[in-house]
Amino acid sequence: MLTTTFSMAQLYPAVATAVRAPSLHNSQPWRFRLADGAIELRLDPDRMLDACDPTMWAARISCGAALFNLRLALAVAGTPARVQLRPEPTDPALMARLVPLAPRAATPTESRLHAAIPRRYSNRLPFRPDPVPAAARHRLIEAARAEGGWLELVIGSTAVGAVAEIAMSANRVLDRDPAYQAEIARWTRHGPASDGVPAAAGGPVAEPHDLLPQRPFGDWHRAPGRDFETEPLVAVLGAAGNTVGDQLTAGQALQRVLLTVTDAGLAASMLSQPIEVPQAREQLRLALGRFGSPQMVIRIGYGQPGQPTPRRDPADVIDTVLEET
Known part of the structure; x- marks a missing residue:
C-alpha cells in the first residue's frame, strides 16, 4: 500500500x-x-x-x-x-x-x-568550428555516468575518421533496403503534423564528401563543394550491456547528456546508423576498446538556431486511469 x-x-x-x-x-x-x-x-x-x-x-x-x-x-x-x-x-x-x-x-x-x-532538439544543421570547452566535455561524461551509462569522446582526426567510416558503412547498408527508405519517407513531414520529422528540420541533403551520414529528411542543397563539418566533436554513448534494462538505462543517460548539452549552450544530433547494423555496432565497440555496448553516436557543437520537432498532445498518449485515489 x-x-x-x-x-x-x-x-x-x-x-x-x-x-x-x-x-x-x-x-x-x-x-x-x-x-x-x-x-x-x-x-x-x-x-x-x-x-x-x-x-x-x-x-x-x-x-x-x-x-x-x-x-x-x-x-x-x-x-x-x-x-x-x-x-x-x-x-x-x-x-x-x-x-x-x-x-x-x-x-x-x-x-x-x-x-x-x-529548448532541446536535434540540430541537423552544420555546427560552427568553435571547439567544445574542456569543462563542458567533462560535464557530458559525468552526465552519462550519473545515469549508469558511459560516454566516450572520440578525440583526434584518426579516431573520428574511423568512427565516421563505420557510420558511413552502416548507412550504405541501410540505404540498400527499400523498406527502410520507405519508412523514413513515411515519417518525413512536409506540412503541419504532431509527429515525424519536418523536412525543414532535416538539414541539408547529404553530399559524397561529407564526413558523417545524414538522414534524407531535408530537401535543400548546400553550395557545391562546401563541407558539412571537417572536425566535429563525436561522442559514443553506451551501457554495460544490451538487454532491455540496459537500453532503458542508456535512454535515461542519453537524455541527461542531451539536456546537459543544451544547458551548456551547445547543440547535438544523433547518428543511430552504426547502432542499427549489428556488425557496425561491434566494429564500433572494438574501435573504442570499451567494455559494454554502444547505444548511440552523438554529434556535438555550437549550432545555428532552430526549433523543436512537434509532439502529440499529452491526452493522446495517456490511457484510461485504472484507479485513482
Whole structure:
C-alpha cells in the first residue's frame, strides 16, 4: 500500500514534459497511465518501426529518455519518484513504474535540466568550428555516468575518421533496403503534423564528401563543394550491456547528456546508423576498446538556431486511469 499516490492532476503536466524526449524519426513510441497511484510508462505497439527498428532497440531508448524527463518533471513539481524498471516480466510492454517518494524541493541540477527540456532538439544543421570547452566535455561524461551509462569522446582526426567510416558503412547498408527508405519517407513531414520529422528540420541533403551520414529528411542543397563539418566533436554513448534494462538505462543517460548539452549552450544530433547494423555496432565497440555496448553516436557543437520537432498532445498518449485515489 502506497502512503502517497500520484493523481491525474500530476500525471498530465509530467507527461507533457516526458513527450519532449527524442525518438527515432520522432515516432514517439510511448504511452502513460495511472495504476494504483503509480505512473506506468509503456511501449506503444502501434508506433513501432518495423523496417528501421525491428528489435525495438530504438523504441526502448526513447522510452528511457521519456522516463528521464518524467522523473525531472515530478521532482521539480515537488514529488520525486522511485523508478522500477520492467517491474512485470510477464508484461513486456511495461517499461517502468514510478512510485511517489516523500515530497522534497528539486535540486539545482534537476531544475537546470528541467528548464532545458523545451529548448532541446536535434540540430541537423552544420555546427560552427568553435571547439567544445574542456569543462563542458567533462560535464557530458559525468552526465552519462550519473545515469549508469558511459560516454566516450572520440578525440583526434584518426579516431573520428574511423568512427565516421563505420557510420558511413552502416548507412550504405541501410540505404540498400527499400523498406527502410520507405519508412523514413513515411515519417518525413512536409506540412503541419504532431509527429515525424519536418523536412525543414532535416538539414541539408547529404553530399559524397561529407564526413558523417545524414538522414534524407531535408530537401535543400548546400553550395557545391562546401563541407558539412571537417572536425566535429563525436561522442559514443553506451551501457554495460544490451538487454532491455540496459537500453532503458542508456535512454535515461542519453537524455541527461542531451539536456546537459543544451544547458551548456551547445547543440547535438544523433547518428543511430552504426547502432542499427549489428556488425557496425561491434566494429564500433572494438574501435573504442570499451567494455559494454554502444547505444548511440552523438554529434556535438555550437549550432545555428532552430526549433523543436512537434509532439502529440499529452491526452493522446495517456490511457484510461485504472484507479485513482
